[in-house]
Amino acid sequence: MPVVAFPGTPGPAGERADRRASVAGAVEAFLDSLGAATTRIGYARTLARLTATAGPHHPVAGLDCDHYAAVMAAWDSAAPATWNRHLSALISFTTWAQRQDLVATNPARRLLRRKATHRGDRAIPAARLEKLFTDDRHPLRERLLWRLLYETAARADEILSLNVEDLDPEFRRARVRSKGGALDYVHWATATARLLPRLLNGRTAGPVFLADRRAPASGPRAPAAADICPTTGRGRLSYPRAEYLFKSASAELDPHRQGWTLHQLRHSALTHLAAAGRTAPELQAKSRHQHLSSLGRYVRLGEETSARITAEHDPAARRLLR
Structure with missing residues (x-):
């Protein structure tokens, strides 16, 4: 009825x-x-x-x-x-x-998209990344996050959204929700596999990367229940906070002293794989881009390749080898 x-x-x-x-x-x-x-x-x-x-x-x-x-x-x-x-x-x-018939006009009609300027090579040299990843002055949480982003070549929001239940340590992979809502797997290497158990410390549920403080239980800043660790009561680490910590930590190694962005870890991983001779389909499998044409801005060989070619064809270097 x-x-x-x-x-x-x-x-x-x-x-x-x-x-x-x-x-x-x-x-x-x-x-x-x-x-x-x-x-x-x-x-x-x-x-x-x-x-x-x-x-x-x-x-x-x-x-x-x-x-x-x-x-x-x-x-x-x-x-x-x-x-x-x-x-x-x-x-x-x-x-x-x-x-939904909630607004009759378009309040965004006067706002225009801005044309992105060419930034040159945004890949971070591998030697500087390794120095950053292994620097014990940085907390374990940060070093694991940076390493995981680089080894998986995943988007930062995908990794920060991970829960412990999404991890598959046996096969060194994690289930993420990609752009458009598709479920995919990202894969990590030995360095991440060694650090991950230390960060989890026996936790079996909740966000992988936790904020420094306990999450508020009520009020406008209270997070959703899914973003709170049931063991520690701490909330999920946010993108702005993770970005700030990475830029601050990497400023020392950045020649311009501005620090790098989390997205540059994904860019660097794909660029380094391309420089190592990986094919476009292999890079697509790693990055999970829908179209090969989208890989252009990520896999453009840049500074490191230029430096290597210059050194290999330096006439002075060839004379020393004789």
Whole structure:
């Protein structure tokens, strides 16, 4: 028998509509609609700023260009790729809201994507990476994360989203959710296999990489239950914190003293494999790109190859060998 709500008493559909009428409610509903955890985590950072800028109880129908401009102002001085990534989150949210008849206009219409500039070779020399990975001044958590990102050539958000249950130590692999929501495996080598048990220390569930402090149990900063370790009560290590720690630690080895990004570990791994003679299909299997054409910016042979070729064909070096 169908259940009919009394007049003035909202049913489930009415409750959902009321909840989505506010910015906070619409953002929550949009994030819940995303199937890929990595996409959800990435978009959540941008939309949290939208919620804070407009106010959680602001009507989502009242969002305008000024709200979106204020959100994007936080990344005015950021790299074009960073700007475009945050703008994509706003555009995706807006498209979803329009399909749900929550907004009538497009508040992102005045914002334009920025053209990415060519950055040259972004691969980190292997010798400097090895020095960073083996430096005992850095905590075990960081050294394992950096090593794992390099050996798997995975995206940083994929590795930071790992739970202990996703690991398969026997076959040195982990199950990750790639772009688009597909389930894939990434594989690591001996160095990671030796460090991983030390980090887990007997833990059998929860996030692999944990924050330094216990997660708050309530309030606006309380994480989802899936992002809390059942043994220690600590939350999942966030991308911004992991990025900050890597840039700070690598600044000493970076000739420009700016530090490197986590994404450069993936870029470096693929570039080094290409320099070692791996074929394009092999690189595609490692990187899990859908199309071979996407590998171009990652596997462009750069500084190390140039230095090796120069040294091998140095006339002075050839004279010394005689």
